[in-house]
Amino acid sequence: MTPPVLVFGEVHEGRVASASLEAIAVARELAGPSDPVIGFVAGSRGEAAAADFARFGVGRVLVAEDPRLDAAPVGAIAHAVTAAARSSGSSLLVAGGTTFGRELVGRLAVRWEAAVATGVTEATRVDGTLRVRRAIFGGRASETRRLEGERSAIAIRPHAFPPPVERPGALAIERVATGDLPASLMAPHRTEVKAPDRGAGPGLTDAAIVVSGGRGLRGPSEFHLVEDLAASLDAAVGASRAVTDAGWRPASFQVGQTGKAVSPQLYIAVGISGAIQHLVGMVSSRVIVAINSDAGAPIFKVADYGIVGDLFEIVPALTAEVRRARGR
Amino acid sequence: MEIVVCVKPIPEAETRLRVGADGTTFDAEGVKFVLAGYDESAVEQALLLKEAIPGSRVHVISAGPSPRTDEVLRASVALGCDLATCVDLSSANSAADPIAIARALASALATVPHDLVLCGKQAGDDEAGLVAPALGELLGVPDFGYVVDLRWDAARKLLKFQRWGESGLELWEAPTPCVIGLQQAWNDPRTAKLPAILKSRKAPIARAAPPAGPTSPSSRPERFELPPPRLGARLIEYKTPQEAAEKLVKLLREEAKVFP
Numbered sequence: 001m002t003p004p005v006l007v008f009g010e011v012h013e014g015r016v017a018s019a020s021l022e023a024i025a026v027a028r029e030l031a032g033p034s035d036p037v038i039g040f041v042a043g044s045r046g047e048a049a050a051a052d053f054a055r056f057g058v059g060r061v062l063v064a065e066d067p068r069l070d071a072a073p074v075g076a077i078a079h080a081v082t083a084a085a086r087s088s089g090s091s092l093l094v095a096g097g098t099t100f101g102r103e104l105v106g107r108l109a110v111r112w113e114a115a116v117a118t119g120v121t122e123a124t125r126v127d128g129t130l131r132v133r134r135a136i137f138g139g140r141a142s143e144t145r146r147l148e149g150e151r152s153a154i155a156i157r158p159h160a161f162p163p164p165v166e167r168p169g170a171l172a173i174e175r176v177a178t179g180d181l182p183a184s185l186m187a188p189h190r191t192e193v194k195a196p197d198r199g200a201g202p203g204l205t206d207a208a209i210v211v212s213g214g215r216g217l218r219g220p221s222e223f224h225l226v227e228d229l230a231a232s233l234d235a236a237v238g239a240s241r242a243v244t245d246a247g248w249r250p251a252s253f254q255v256g257q258t259g260k261a262v263s264p265q266l267y268i269a270v271g272i273s274g275a276i277q278h279l280v281g282m283v284s285s286r287v288i289v290a291i292n293s294d295a296g297a298p299i300f301k302v303a304d305y306g307i308v309g310d311l312f313e314i315v316p317a318l319t320a321e322v323r324r325a326r327g328r
Numbered sequence: 329m330e331i332v333v334c335v336k337p338i339p340e341a342e343t344r345l346r347v348g349a350d351g352t353t354f355d356a357e358g359v360k361f362v363l364a365g366y367d368e369s370a371v372e373q374a375l376l377l378k379e380a381i382p383g384s385r386v387h388v389i390s391a392g393p394s395p396r397t398d399e400v401l402r403a404s405v406a407l408g409c410d411l412a413t414c415v416d417l418s419s420a421n422s423a424a425d426p427i428a429i430a431r432a433l434a435s436a437l438a439t440v441p442h443d444l445v446l447c448g449k450q451a452g453d454d455e456a457g458l459v460a461p462a463l464g465e466l467l468g469v470p471d472f473g474y475v476v477d478l479r480w481d482a483a484r485k486l487l488k489f490q491r492w493g494e495s496g497l498e499l500w501e502a503p504t505p506c507v508i509g510l511q512q513a514w515n516d517p518r519t520a521k522l523p524a525i526l527k528s529r530k531a532p533i534a535r536a537a538p539p540a541g542p543t544s545p546s547s548r549p550e551r552f553e554l555p556p557p558r559l560g561a562r563l564i565e566y567k568t569p570q571e572a573a574e575k576l577v578k579l580l581r582e583e584a585k586v587f588p
């Protein structure tokens with residue numbers, strides 16, 4: 001029998017994170033026609049979460065149903081994953097671009113002695129040789145790497161692959177033992193989780209769409225124009241440093257060299273001139289739209305679509321049109 | 329508290345990237361290497377803890393090709409780090425492999441006291457984010473990435489920190505030792521003063537040998553590519569803002585296929 005390709009499912013509130021499910025298509029592609037793709041989930045609600053795999057055609061799921069793994073550090077999860085990978089005979093693990101997915105493969109590099117890569121945007125396996133492509137330098141370049149060794153673990157980049165297609169099927173759950181978890185790995189304790197703030201954290205760095213505002217907004221009280229447009233698109237909100245330095249919005253909103261690097265499917269820059277320090281944080285976005293009254297603004301050099309005009313007229317019209325087009 | 333910060337030299341942000349001679353990596357000729365942005369936040373965090381906990385020391389370690397490493401070690405000393413160690417990985421192969429870097433750091437840590445190890449959660453060159461978790465596994469301690477704001481609860485002898493996880497901002501408590509990967513640009517890193525910069529030029533840098541034995545890289549770069557230059561925006565012609573909005577939505581939906 002050919003070894004299965006293992007997909008790591010990060011579980012939250014009894015559901016597999018959508019970014020983890022993006023890994024299914026990649027695993028299938030790498031598995032080829034004859035190797036099975038199997039899922040892995042951990043925690044006290046593992047069995048419930050396993051159903052999310054079955055919905056997308058992954059019928060065999062390894063479940064480490066263990067309440068100790070509900071709010072455990074990634075090191076403990078890596079223990080459970082390694083045990084599951086060994087018992088399934090798998091030699092390749094694919095994780096989605098969740099925060100734990102990326103850290104997990106780093107732990108597996110040592111624990112499972114796997115060749116690893118994160119932020120993967122393309123992956124191929126030819127004659128057993130796994131090659132991955134990944135964006136580097138904030139998306140200003142890309143590299144192809146060859147993973148060497150008997151085992152590999154990769155984490156894909158969020159939104160780099162199409163969302164999985166529903167293929168509901170039967171579900172066969174296989175319980176896997178977590179085994180001993182070293183006390184040092186179980187000592188940390190998660191005390192609270194606060195809901196994400198749209199303008200910060202992975203909300204901004206991992207969003208599929210980002211709408212950013214610059215000094216062209218004129219002041220903190222006008223910045224809601226950008227936030228309204230973002231809300232209509234279910235997008236995260238970013239800002240130029242001019243905005244965060246002036247205190248119109250917190251520093252967590254800043255995109256650029258000294259802020260966050262983002263690379264969404266769609267980046268809309270509103271009233272942002274396009275200084276190099278801003279550009280390095282967003283040029284790798286797939287599609288860039290610029291709205292600026294100055295046709296000579298450098299942002300138009302990197303944008304795909306531009307509207308030269310007064311943002312105070314364009315942005316409200318755009319928000320209304322987006323709402324209309326989305327039936328809201 | 330014995331605090332260790334791991335730092336990486338990376339090309340400064342304004343660098344015009346070029347493909348190197350063998351095509352596998354960038355051309356480092358004439359490139360200025362600086363402290364990685366995430367690492368600046370890690371150094372700042374280390375210094376904040378040192379200021380808050382009497383009797384603490386900050387030891388900065390860099391594993392990479394010397395003399396690039398020495399530049400960022402001196403920059404960290406100028407900011408207030410107490411001790412500096414370089415693990416020279418002049419062999420380009422292992423310097424380009426994040427796991428080999430983690431192994432080199434772990435071997436240096438065998439002789440460096442450490443209650444807490446801080447890193448940037450990733451570096452702005454390879455963007456891998458692998459060093460902190462691999463180091464955690466090598467040291468047999470927990471690691472946490474995406475961390476903003478780390479404090480020491482002296483009464484309970486616990487680290488308290490916030491971390492961006494999948495479901496939001498998570499609050500954690502952890503005893504030492506542990507490895508923490510810091511987010512970038514949340515703590516407004518300080519800048520060094522001129523006298524400190526001048527003094528750091530003479531700061532001693534300890535040299536640690538890279539780990540012995542075969543350092544077979546787990547992944548090897550084969551090709552480095554730059555994206556085709558962007559051609560400039562297609563400007564939308566319109567008479568009213570409504571028309572501009574309608575045209576843009578249509579293009580995003582039908583041509584670019586990125587409309588949600």
Ligand SMILES: Cc1cc2nc3c(=O)[nH]c(=O)nc-3n(C[C@H](O)[C@H](O)[C@H](O)COP(=O)(O)OP(=O)(O)OC[C@H]3O[C@@H](n4cnc5c(N)ncnc54)[C@H](O)[C@@H]3O)c2cc1C
Nearest residue numbers: 214215216240241242256257258259271272273278293311
């Ligand atoms: C070391 C260093 C690091 C830096 N890091 C960053 C960083 O991380 N991120 C960052 O963003 N910047 C950074 N900067 C700052 C950067 O150089 C720019 O100053 C900043 O990006 C400018 O912000 P802006 O585009 O909002 O403002 P401006 O450059 O002032 O541009 C405002 C734009 O709004 C347009 N506008 C005005 N009114 C209207 C209107 N009614 N309708 C439509 N458009 C209008 C104008 O035409 C103009 O193009 C850094 C600078 C340095 C030196």
